[in-house]
Amino acid sequence: MTSPEPSPEAKANASSDAKTNTAPDASSDANTPADLIITRCTALVHDDHEQIDFLEDATIVVRGGRIEAVTTERLDLPATERIDARGRLAMPGLVNCHTHAPMVTLRGIAEDLPVEEWFNDVIWPIESNLTERDVELGARLACAEMIRGGVTCFADHYFSMDTVAAVTAESGMRANLGQAFFSSQGTEGREQSLDFALRHRDTADGRITTSLAPHAPYTVDDADLAATARLAREHGLLVHIHASENRDQAETSLARHGRTPIEILADTGLLDTDVLIAHGTGIIERDLPVLARATGRVGVASAPRGYLKFAWPTTTPVRALRELGISVGLATDGAASNSSLDVWDSMALTALVQKSTGGDPRWLTARQALHHATLQSARAVGLGQEIGSLAPGRRADIILVDLTGPHTQPVHDLAATLVHSARSSDVRTTIVDGRVLMRDRELLTLDVPGVVRELNERMPALIDRSHGRKIQEYDT
């Protein structure tokens, strides 16, 4: 990154040692205009060993919602849309691997509390008031926040998911969505979760994929979990579930059932399906061989800020999980606990907290953090073949990051600059499936002031706890 200032002119000198990655069928389209060409960026790519590499002065060609080429050759191709990205770094859009998007409505309402009080005294009583409209407004606000923070895809686990699906479609984002259920709902919860998953899979031009979403082993019984595993295998669906969220849950589970939450997942067949485990800070030594025997694809979503905030004694055991080959994706959880949907922050904190808890400043490195943010996050949400890399054939989910700010200069090590110096606010442009959702910080698909105005009008009814109801009791 020598010249930090973007300038409008582009030179057309072809470099003799140019690198090109081109999709196999690209040449057939060479005479029709590309949908989008991004020029003169620095491109974050992965080499054949999945190591992070950077191509200087690169061009990215997008056609039909997919990346057709990433090259340092100067191409003289026609294109419907062009972005001059000098001074910008192009990288795969971030993936929020576990969130409850509509909970942004409750951001900051239950602060400085242990998780039991947070759930039982504030969040679950308030959630008994939730209306479709609250969920809709919350999801819009969440999508706006995520697009501004460079998040192009999120895995959501919540209620009223038809509404979240509609907002996802309207926002232009990609998502894996699951309708949460508890066994306290009888079989109806599970049936609705399946119904949702089947109705919405591959909708929004393929941007929406779906999961079955049992809440957690402490709120969903073994029979329901086993039935969920069977349904997931039958229908080829991912299962997205909270498990071993914290050490207390693991210990209570051992005391009550003689099994850890991870062992319950194994016993009920969920580790023989593709499963996305949220948090896992309570994963202990005896869980590791259990996870190693999983025949399904296991991913874990880690949201480290919330663990610090709740003062949990441990964080996700990323190093141990990596040694098993498990993908650990980055997440924020809902903003009611985490205060934000800032996945960039999760990336930096993952590096910092892993160094600190492991007592080893060499692990995890900035490049490893970027691997978590890209390929591992894509795999964790079941989209390992589709997103997570700027490579020909992948969906064109791309963000452009400004590296000209004083806080990101000079650049000695681009990976370190990205992870430890850049911030989510440095994302200037967010693109999903080749469509620009934010251009130079301007949101193109969502109206934030309108959403905030209506949300504030509805707030007194939403946060009323005088009725004494709650949707569930937190008692692991």
Added chain:
Amino acid sequence: MTSPEPSPEAKANASSDAKTNTAPDASSDANTPADLIITRCTALVHDDHEQIDFLEDATIVVRGGRIEAVTTERLDLPATERIDARGRLAMPGLVNCHTHAPMVTLRGIAEDLPVEEWFNDVIWPIESNLTERDVELGARLACAEMIRGGVTCFADHYFSMDTVAAVTAESGMRANLGQAFFSSQGTEGREQSLDFALRHRDTADGRITTSLAPHAPYTVDDADLAATARLAREHGLLVHIHASENRDQAETSLARHGRTPIEILADTGLLDTDVLIAHGTGIIERDLPVLARATGRVGVASAPRGYLKFAWPTTTPVRALRELGISVGLATDGAASNSSLDVWDSMALTALVQKSTGGDPRWLTARQALHHATLQSARAVGLGQEIGSLAPGRRADIILVDLTGPHTQPVHDLAATLVHSARSSDVRTTIVDGRVLMRDRELLTLDVPGVVRELNERMPALIDRSHGRKIQEYDT
């Protein structure tokens, strides 16, 4: 914060229950124009017990570089400059209580290393190349980064401080500056540190104050420390020193000298001067009664991101220090270790890391974090009477923070929104001594692209380590 959108019109209705804080001599000036009036902001103020409070729809009047009034009355005063701050929160500018500003030149050059290798293999060899021009460019870049992040004052401890003082003056920032020295320089280092402190104190229209700056007890011997303490008392200067930076230093000091670094400060008289201790993550139980007996004003600067990054086993023991009444100010350290000069991030991380290391989600709260960021930080750098609060008579060091972004909405608890949801990039306007240094993200006193261009040209000479020199050996 009900209406997030700023609009240009201002109504002039005086509220009947308006609150006003006015400087005693303000009425005499009522007919001459104020220098600056900020209208319709939410103002972060402190009540008589130093609790954080928020005044809605407030007006701030600035005259002669000081705050004259903070009021919810609608004033109809003439003013040279007006800022309509609807949708913005006004708060005291942040203070970076311990940094080495020019080290931004080395941001990211020594990553994922233990502190010994970081010092001995990279930083101290490179610092033997430092020229005045490198320091000047680094200081400019650092000031730009800090102003953009809402930092109005910094305590700097480095070399070539005449140059840093000149850049501070030019940038418009406030700073407490100290010329670092080691005993390996003989008495000359200490003499230069004193000479610097006396020549520069109260310069730049009073915005520059100074410290004596011995590096640390492991690089400055007892005789030098004792002489420093005598000079500090004689000249009424603060002493700014690294001490007990980490647990290893405390243990090595005990093994070598039978005393902890804090006990060395006590024995050499430094705790009977006003002293600013950087880091203190190695402060242990036996140090607490020593600190309690200090007759000088002791402050500690905490830069938690760096401690995580170096995988130090402990962080600054903020709770124990608070129980002794010691001010713990927020800091970043230099960007070569911390990757950024983002004090906002230090505020959030202090809350998170204190909860996590103390195992108590209730401590420290968002309001406590704001107390550290304001009054405690001001006191730590010796400016407890001058800055740190939006109160009549204090210097007009004010930042305006945008709270209309989707990531800071809705607002249920403004303190939590500020600490856990807002980011340094939400600072729109930065004011020091009533002078606007950044307006709506535009820097008014510094040229970032010019600095970056020259810095990159100079970089090969700066980072050359082929000579085999280093300025010091890290061996605690």
